[in-house]
Amino acid sequence: MAGIIDLTSALVGGKLGWGYVCDDMFSSVAATVACRQLGYLSGKMGVALALTLDLDPQDRKRSFVLDDVRCKEGDANLISCDHLPLGVHNCGLSETVKVKCSR
Numbered sequence: 001m002a003g004i005i006d007l008t009s010a011l012v013g014g015k016l017g018w019g020y021v022c023d024d025m026f027s028s029v030a031a032t033v034a035c036r037q038l039g040y041l042s043g044k045m046g047v048a049l050a051l052t053l054d055l056d057p058q059d060r061k062r063s064f065v066l067d068d069v070r071c072k073e074g075d076a077n078l079i080s081c082d083h084l085p086l087g088v089h090n091c092g093l094s095e096t097v098k099v100k101c102s103r
């Protein structure tokens, strides 16, 4: 079976709990790292513009846990990529990363 799944937003679990990943510096390499972390083969960046329309009120209250994520080929997961300290960010909700993963 093959397919493409729109995850709506990329979330990571860390010390701060669940939160968003900011699209600053995020690349297609980072999208693939995120998707492999979720068990998929590869990933692409999606368009984040409409994301805030999809969010329910609970999710609007969440904050960013990762910003300035710079991944390179072979990074095992988003946390191991270069990024600002967890929870430090200068992002707004419209900058939430959106990825499309494929098997």
Ligand SMILES: [Ca+2]
Pocket (backbone or CB within 6 Å): 022, 024, 067, 068, 089, 090, 091
């Ligand atoms: Ca930033």
